Amino acid sequence: DGGITQSPKYLFRKEGQNVTLSCEQNLNHDAMYWYRQDPGQGLRLIYYSHIVNDFQKGDIAEGYSVSREKKESFPLTVTSAQKNPTAFYLCASSTGQGAADTQYFGPGTRLTVL
Amino acid sequence: SQQGEEDPQALSIQEGENATMNCSYKTSINNLQWYRQNSGRGLVHLILIRSNEREKHSGRLRVTLDTSKKSSSLLITASRAADTASYFCATGDDYKLSFGAGTTVTVRA
Numbered sequence: 001d002g003g004i005t006q007s008p009k010y011l012f013r014k015e016g017q018n019v020t021l022s023c024e025q026n027l028n029h030d031a032m033y034w035y036r037q038d039p040g041q042g043l044r045l046i047y048y049s050h051i052v053n054d055f056q057k058g059d060i061a062e063g064y065s066v067s068r069e070k071k072e073s074f075p076l077t078v079t080s081a082q083k084n085p086t087a088f089y090l091c092a093s094s095t096g097q098g099a100a101d102t103q104y105f106g107p108g109t110r111l112t113v114l
Numbered sequence: 115s116q117q118g119e120e121d122p123q124a125l126s127i128q129e130g131e132n133a134t135m136n137c138s139y140k141t142s143i144n145n146l147q148w149y150r151q152n153s154g155r156g157l158v159h160l161i162l163i164r165s166n167e168r169e170k171h172s173g174r175l176r177v178t179l180d181t182s183k184k185s186s187s188l189l190i191t192a193s194r195a196a197d198t199a200s201y202f203c204a205t206g207d208d209y210k211l212s213f214g215a216g217t218t219v220t221v222r223a
Contacts, residue, residue: 033210042202043157043213050209058210090156100145100164103204103211105156 003027006091006106013078013085013113021076021109023091030096032074033103036060037088046089049074050096078111086113118146118203118214126220133190135217137203138183146179146186147204147211157202160188193221 004025013019023032031050035043045058049068063082068074074093078085089109094101121136137146145164149157163170163179163186170177176189190197200216 035213040215042215045210045212048210056209088154092157100162102147102159102162103157105158107156108154110154 004091004093004104004106006089006109008109009107011109011111013111015113016080018077018079019111021078021089021091021111023074023076023106024072025074025093025104025106026072027093027104028071029093029104030071031094031101032068033092033094034058034064034066034074034076035090035092037090037108043090046076085111087111118205118212120201120203120214120217122217123215124218124220126222127193128222129193129195131193133193133197133219133221135188135201135219137186137188137214139186139203139205140184141205143181143205145205146177148175148177148186148188149202149204149213151200151202151216153199160201190219193219195221195223197221 007022033048034046037043044060046064047066049055055068065077091106092103094103118137118139127133147162148160151157161172161177163177174191179186198221200218202213202216204211204213
């Protein structure tokens, strides 16, 4: 089955810890994206990557880091510098044609800071 | 930055009724997309309308686009309980999309 997967589904973090959220796709898509969603709100872009070994900051990149070493994988690290990390995190991918492009989303990871 | 803004924020309708929600945006667009999100899940793409199109249909969905007013509407006809979800419009530049805060639709049986 082709698709985009995220793991884990739920993640609990103690304050001061870094955690890494996994995102994998087998759609052969060039572009991948990370969004954050807070309750009752829309999606805010954290980072995006249109090609392997290259990525760009989105609107709320502070306190987050990413890597894109493989086309299939785009892990997101939530660092201790992120002041309010409790949120629902969504990963997406697309063929990379830009605004004409449909994005395919994973099921999300819900991160809670204890 | 969120360019699209949906209206209303929430909508409750009876099964079988139609649901209409609107999206306004601020700058010129190449296209506008609508997505659905079931509670606690990822988003699913519904429909894309290009700037040179005025109306588009997909099953029970009808989308209109008025570039002079910088607005779009999504109509769901003959709603079903399974249509209960949040609906988002998205616009973007060449590299990324911006999503509005969404309209939460509840379909009552």
